[in-house]
Amino acid sequence: MLMKSIAAGLAGTALLATVAFAQSPTVTTDKAAPAATATTTTTTASGQWRTSKMDGLKVYNDANENIGSINDLLMEKNGDIKIAVIGVGGFLGLGEHLVAVPYEKLKFVNEAVAYTGTGAKPAATTTTGAATGTEKTTTTTTATTASSTSKWYPDHAVFNASKDELKNMPEFKYSE
Template sequence: MLMKSIAAGLAGTALLATVAFAQNPAATEKSPTASTATTTTTSASGEWRTSKMDGVKVYNEANENIGSINDLLMDKSGNIKIAVIGVGGFLGMGEHLVAVPYEKLKFVNEAVAYTGTNPNAKPAGTTTGAATGTTETKTTTTTTSSSSKWYPDHAVFNATKDQLKAMPEFKYSE
């Protein structure tokens, strides 16, 4: 019984070693038509990752936040055709999904400039001094190196939040 177990263990080890050797190609003479795809590297500088586009904020022409990108839908050739934007809701609850043509979105790498008259309003990423009780106009921009982010800062779509909410709700077909 012990000999059978040892023999089975050795046979299994030999099979695994054969598979491991088969995965490492032997150094052979290359033919002129051999592909060099495995030896070349490519750079995707300036491109955006679609996985990072999820959650990108969408603003209108008046710099009002109207929603965020939830999904990008593409055709069979790989061209992005539709952006699914989530409008309203809180923490994903009660969010209204709408589908807009991707070419109608304008992507911007610069941060949104905040111009407001509310002294208590504070855009994300900024700090203010002590409250003075006076109303003043503030313009604030936040700078981030967008070349290393792999996604744009935000998108612009020419509609109001109410117009987006009035659009037909997008449903994923089953």
């Protein structure tokens, strides 16, 4: 019975294939304009920033103190960004205070934040060994390989306020 089913399936497939091969392509007699040349046009956005990369961007004040991070950008219907929602305080999103600041009051910077402490700023610190007081600490320095002009987002934003001033601002809430 299985062999008969397989044979019937193959015969049906062969029949459908011959019908498809028997069709001849249609010939058009009207002379349409030749198709456009096969050039590919690409749009570049040099100097533009991706808004998806702005989420979580750190915000510093004029004294290079980290005062929060951008949680959201709010825009008008015409596409103009008007408000930046900044998260202040909290830990891993818990206890965070959201404030809305005018977007034009933010200054975006492509270079990394200048280190204001004494001595060289370590890029990464690794501690090895048990907690016996004989830990070995190594410091490694990493260089930035991407230039600031090739990134699709700024390094950070600057807003002229302290963390306490931002926490004292009215809390921003999304309306429902």
